[in-house]
Amino acid sequence: MNQVPLSHILFVSTALFFIGMYGLFTRRNMITMLMSVELILNSVNINFIAFNKYLYPEKLEGVFFSLFIIAIAAAEAAVAIAIIINLYRNLRSIDVEDANEMKF
Amino acid sequence: MPNDAYIALIPLLPLAAFVVLGLFGRKSLLRLSGIIGTGAVLISTGLSLWTAYRYFAACLSDGACRLITPLKVTWLTFSPGLSIDLSVILDPISVMMIVVVSFVSLMVHVFSLGYMKGETRFGTYYAFLGLFTFSMLGLVLSGNIFEIYIFWELVGCSSFLLIGYYFDRPSAVAAAKKAFIVTRFADLGFLVGILILSFHAETLDFHTLIQRLTGPSPQLASITRASFLGISLLSWGLVLVFIGGAGKSALFPLHIWLPDAMEGPTPVSALIHAATMVVAGVYLVARLYPVYMFADPAVLRVVLYVGAFSALFAAIVACVQTDIKRVLAYSTMSQIGYMMFALGTFQAAGEENTLGYTASMFHLFTHAFFKALLFLCAGVIIHRVHSNEMKDMGGLRKLLPLTHGCFLIACLAIAGIPPFSGFFSKEEILLAAFHANKFVFAVGLFTSGLTAFYMFRLYFSVFWRRQSQDVGSHHGEAPLTMKIPLVILAAGAIFAGFVPFSRWVTYDGAPGKGQGIGGFAIAPVMLALLGMLLAGFFYQKESARPAKAAAALGGLYKFAYHKFYIDEVYSFITKKIIFNFIGRPAAWIDRNIVDGFMNLLAGVTARISARIKGFQSGRVQDYALYFFAGVAALAVLFIYIYT
Numbered sequence: 063m064n065q066v067p068l069s070h071i072l073f074v075s076t077a078l079f080f081i082g083m084y085g086l087f088t089r090r091n092m093i094t095m096l097m098s099v100e101l102i103l104n105s106v107n108i109n110f111i112a113f114n115k116y117l118y119p120e121k122l123e124g125v126f127f128s129l130f131i132i133a134i135a136a137a138e139a140a141v142a143i144a145i146i147i148n149l150y151r152n153l154r155s156i157d158v159e160d161a162n163e164m165k166f
Numbered sequence: 167m168p169n170d171a172y173i174a175l176i177p178l179l180p181l182a183a184f185v186v187l188g189l190f191g192r193k194s195l196l197r198l199s200g201i202i203g204t205g206a207v208l209i210s211t212g213l214s215l216w217t218a219y220r221y222f223a224a225c226l227s228d229g230a231c232r233l234i235t236p237l238k239v240t241w242l243t244f245s246p247g248l249s250i251d252l253s254v255i256l257d258p259i260s261v262m263m264i265v266v267v268s269f270v271s272l273m274v275h276v277f278s279l280g281y282m283k284g285e286t287r288f289g290t291y292y293a294f295l296g297l298f299t300f301s302m303l304g305l306v307l308s309g310n311i312f313e314i315y316i317f318w319e320l321v322g323c324s325s326f327l328l329i330g331y332y333f334d335r336p337s338a339v340a341a342a343k344k345a346f347i348v349t350r351f352a353d354l355g356f357l358v359g360i361l362i363l364s365f366h367a368e369t370l371d372f373h374t375l376i377q378r379l380t381g382p383s384p385q386l387a388s389i390t391r392a393s394f395l396g397i398s399l400l401s402w403g404l405v406l407v408f409i410g411g412a413g414k415s416a417l418f419p420l421h422i423w424l425p426d427a428m429e430g431p432t433p434v435s436a437l438i439h440a441a442t443m444v445v446a447g448v449y450l451v452a453r454l455y456p457v458y459m460f461a462d463p464a465v466l467r468v469v470l471y472v473g474a475f476s477a478l479f480a481a482i483v484a485c486v487q488t489d490i491k492r493v494l495a496y497s498t499m500s501q502i503g504y505m506m507f508a509l510g511t512f513q514a515a516g517e518e519n520t521l522g523y524t525a526s527m528f529h530l531f532t533h534a535f536f537k538a539l540l541f542l543c544a545g546v547i548i549h550r551v552h553s554n555e556m557k558d559m560g561g562l563r564k565l566l567p568l569t570h571g572c573f574l575i576a577c578l579a580i581a582g583i584p585p586f587s588g589f590f591s592k593e594e595i596l597l598a599a600f601h602a603n604k605f606v607f608a609v610g611l612f613t614s615g616l617t618a619f620y621m622f623r624l625y626f627s628v629f630w631r632r633q634s635q636d637v638g639s640h641h642g643e644a645p646l647t648m649k650i651p652l653v654i655l656a657a658g659a660i661f662a663g664f665v666p667f668s669r670w671v672t673y674d675g676a677p678g679k680g681q682g683i684g685g686f687a688i689a690p691v692m693l694a695l696l697g698m699l700l701a702g703f704f705y706q707k708e709s710a711r712p713a714k715a716a717a718a719l720g721g722l723y724k725f726a727y728h729k730f731y732i733d734e735v736y737s738f739i740t741k742k743i744i745f746n747f748i749g750r751p752a753a754w755i756d757r758n759i760v761d762g763f764m765n766l767l768a769g770v771t772a773r774i775s776a777r778i779k780g781f782q783s784g785r786v787q788d789y790a791l792y793f794f795a796g797v798a799a800l801a802v803l804f805i806y807i808y809t
Contacts, residue, residue, distance in 0.1 A: 087791050095787075158786060 071112040078105035092146045092156045096139065103135045170236030173254050176213050176264055177303035179206040180271075184296035191289020200282075203292035204275040207299055211268040221261045222670055231670060233257045233373060235309060250370060253309030258671040259452055259527055263306035266534045267442050269658075271299045273651040274437040277542050280645035281433055281549060291331060291431070298324035302442050306449060310370040311360050314450070318356070318414070321443050322349050328438060329430040341426035348423040352413020356450075359406030362399055363457075366392070372453060380460040401462045407454065408469055411447030415502045418476040422733055424499055428491040432548055435491060436541030440498050441534040448505045448530055455523055459512050470510025474606045477503030479730070481616040485623065486716075486726045489554045490544050493624050494537070497580065500613060501533050507610070508595040511602035520672065522602065525594035528667045532587035535658035536579035542652055543573040546644050547628060556624070560632035560708075566643050570629050572656040577625045579659040581618035581694045584687070587663035593687050594668075600686070614690050618697030626705035 078101055085098030107128040114124025146156055153160050183206035191199045225231040238253040275295060282291055301320035308314035330342030366389035367375045378385040379400065392399045409420075416424035427439050438444070451458065451469065458466055477500045484496035508529065511522035546569045551559055563570040579586035582593070592614060599607040643649070704711050716723045725731070781792075 083794065087787050087794075090787075162784060 068112060068116045071108060075105040075108040075112070078102075078108065090157050090159055092142075092149070092158060095158070096142050096146070099142075100135060100139070103131055107131055170234070170256075172213065173217055173236050173256070173307070176210045176217070176268065177300050177307065179210045180296040180299035180303065182206060182296075184293050184300060187289050187293035187296060191293050192287075196289045199289035199292045200275075200279045203296050204272070204279065206296065207268060207272045207275050210299070210303070211272045214264040214268040217256070218261050218265045221256055221258075225258070225670055231258045231672075235373075238309065248368065248370075250312050251310055252313055253371075254307045255309040255372070256307075259449065260306050262527060262531060262671060263449060264303055266531060267299065267302045267306060270441040270534055270538045271295070271302075271437055273538060273542070273655055274433045277436075277545065277648050277651040278431075278433045280647035281545055282431065283645075287331070291328075294324055294327045294331070295434075295437070298328065298438060298443070302446075305446060308372075310372055311364060311375065312370045314453070315357065315360055318353065318410075318446065318450075321438075321446065322346065322353070322414070325349075325427070325438050325443055328434040329427045331431055331434065332429070335429065337426075338429040341423075341429040345423035345427050348420055349413045352410050352420050354410075355406040355413070356410020359403045359408075359410060362403035362406065363389075366399060366403075376454070376456045379457045398462065400457075401465050404454070404458055404461055404465045405468060408447075408451060408465070408472075411450040412472060412506075413447070414450075415444050415447030415506065416476075416499045417447070417472055417503060417506060418479050419732065421476065421480070421499050422736060425492050425495045425729070428489070428495050428554075432491065432541060432545035435495075436538045436545070439495065440537040440541050444498060444502055445505065445530050445534070448502060448509065448526060451506070451509050452523065452527060455509065458509075459520075466510045466512055468510075470507050470603065470606060473503045473506030473508070473510055474609045475503070476500070477507065477613045478609050478616075479503075481613045481620065482726050483729050484620040485616060486723060488556050490547065490556055490559070490624065490628065491541075491554055493556075493620060494540055494544060497540075497617065497620065498537060500617065501529070501537065501580070504592070504595050504610065504613075505529050505533070507606055508598055511598040511606070521594065521668075522598035524668045524672055525591060525598050527671045529588075529591035529595055531665070531667065532579070532591045532659075532662045535655055535662050536576040536586075536588055539572055539576040539652065539655040539659050540580070542648075542655065543569050543576065546648060546652070549644065549648075556627045559628045561630065563629040566629075568643055568649055568652060572652045573625060573629065575656045576659050577621045580621050581698065582614055582690055583618075583694055584691065585660075585663065587659055587661065589687070589691070590663035591667075593690060596690055597686055611690060611693060615693035615697045618694035619701050622698045622701035623705050626701055630706050631708050 082098045082101030082105060085101065086095055089095050089098065110124040110128045110131075114121065118124070149161055150156050180203075183203045187195060187199045187202060195202065221231075221234075234256040236254055236256060238251055241250050241252050243249040275292070278291065278295070282288055285291060298321060301317050301324055305314055305317035305321060308317055326342050326346040329345055330338055332338045363375065363379070364370050367378045367385045369375050369378065377383075379389065380386075386400075389400045389403070390398045394402055411417075413420040424439060424444065428435055430439070458469070480496040480499035480503060484493050484500065487493045487496060505526045508522040508526035512520060546566060547559060547562065548554060550562075550566065553559070575586065579588040582589045596607060596610050596614070599610050704715065728734070781788075
């Protein structure tokens with residue numbers, strides 16, 4: 063069975079990373095920004111898994127790392143959503159531009 | 167005299183009063199401040215009198231007065247031979263001066279208890295009086311020329327504070343500034359003089375300085391060899407010191423501040439601008455008198471003519487002024503002119519020729535009493551009439567009988583009528599002038615006639631002229647605290663002339679014989695009587711005579727009334743010449759070059775920051791973008807390096 067070449071997977075993860083980066087920079091909606099961060103984290107996960115499988119199939123560190131990242135991403139999403147909800151309660155908006163009281 | 171360190175207490179007690187009242191006199195000690203200030207000066211006066219008694223008793227038993235240094239503290243040491251000390255010295259003139267200063271100060275302190283009652287800044291007033299008394303006592307006791315300079319500036323400072331005491335009046339503020347600037351200007355001369363003398367004499371101490379500059383010594387050789395513009399540095403130094411003294415003593419042409427200084431409270435005028443501070447210049451010249459005697463006679467001739475001219479000039483101006491305090495101010499200036507030219511009469515060693523020194527100090531002594539008395543009387547009058555102008559007064563002799571008597575005594579004293587104190591001292595001065603210079607003698611004689619005229623013009627205008635009229639309510643003449651000093655000073659004005667002054671105060675400490683005045687006194691007394699009669703003729707009753715006389719004199723009257731336009735000349739020089747040719751270019755350079763450079767730096771910085779401030783947008787995403795751009799750039803860099 064023909065394996066998918068490593069470079070293809072890296073293309074996917076790189077694309078995913080930059081899509082996430084683009085979303086993070088351009089969106090003003092916090093939920094969208096949070097989703098973009100998730101995309102970036104997942105692109106990193108793909109890289110870990112791919113390198114583990116293709117370069118060191120006898121080891122498991124890459125898999126463990128991606129498991130850690132998934133766990134941390136879940137925690138991070140919980141914290142971020144809590145922040146967003148609080149912000150919404152205060153400002154009636156989840157636009158980052160509106161959260162400017164600490165500016166200057 | 168062993169154990170004389172207590173003499174330091176004489177100036178230090180008023181200083182303590184100043185510190186206490188300066189810190190607490192505004193609120194907690196406001197009511198007590200008069201008592202505290204007066205108490206401190208009372209003790210000082212007691213100590214001064216005790217010191218004088220012991221000192222002159224020692225003079226009598228030793229046969230001559232010696233210079234004593236009861237206290238000497240090395241303050242700043244520059245090199246083994248040169249240090250600035252703080253010392254206290256006693257010699258006849260300093261002992262005489264501490265008595266005069268503390269006594270007059272005490273009288274003014276007591277008088278002010280009544281005069282300044284109810285002032286909101288009562289405590290501050292007494293604090294300033296304490297500061298002044300401290301400075302003046304320190305000045306007369308100073309043992310070296312640098313120390314005297316410190317106290318010299320301190321009296322200037324306290325005089326500034328007291329002239330500007332009513333700081334809500336613009337004229338008082340202007341007068342305070344004027345006094346400060348004019349005397350500072352003269353002090354510049356004093357400072358340069360100190361530097362010249364002490365640099366060449368290699369000492370600051372008066373005693374050593376006088377020894378080195380009056381006898382054969384390498385220091386004397388160096389200072390006479392060095393010359394500037396063809397005049398030896400010794401003469402320059404002495405003339406510059408004299409300029410400093412002339413500024414403080416309000417001699418022509420540096421007198422312009424003294425009439426304006428009358429904006430201060432009247433007791434202050436009595437203390438500072440009549441009896442004590444303004445004679446500091448005379449005291450300074452007297453302190454360095456041996457050097458003046460030894461130096462080029464031209465220097466003392468400067469002193470002689472400046473003094474004589476000031477005496478005459480001020481007497482003429484005093485004849486036409488209408489403000490009671492200004493008349494007294496010009497009369498002060500005239501009397502100081504007398505003291506100064508008496509010092510200038512020295513020509514060669516000998517009993518007759520050093521009479522001027524004794525006479526000058528004697529006149530200083532008697533003048534302090536009768537002039538302080540005149541000012542305090544003026545204070546009572548102003549207190550009652552609420553005006554300084556003579557035209558608002560008249561017929562006050564029934565209303566203010568005690569003041570009338572005291573004023574009359576003081577007028578007789580200043581006019582030189584025997585047996586009042588001014589007679590003795592003025593005759594001695596005229597005698598000294600007679601031996602030295604006939605022209606100056608004539609000026610002095612004429613001025614003494616004028617003195618009698620303007621003093622009695624004042625006397626008749628204030629106390630006679632009109633029918634007694636009631637001004638203000640019936641609340642008696644004045645409180646007791648104001649009457650007592652008048653009586654004591656009046657006693658001083660009568661009897662101070664009988665002090666055997668020439669036995670104690672001579673330039674070399676040896677007792678003088680005391681000149682018989684005798685028949686010499688006829689001419690001055692006749693002139694004074696003539697002046698009095700003339701004043702009575704013009705001013706005893708209200709008449710058209712003064713106006714007619716003024717019209718007859720025409721231009722001269724107008725000239726004198728405007729004080730010979732000296733103030734106008736000064737303001738022309740400062741405003742038109744100095745401001746335009748020095749002030750404005752300096753301001754232009756400051757504004758365009760100095761400021762311009764700084765503005766350029768600031769402008770460039772501001773413009774650059776205006777351009778780059780867009781980076782600080784406050785948006786998190788922008789910062790994230792910059793961060794990412796930086797990481798990407800680094801990544802590219804590393805890839806470029808490692809491949």
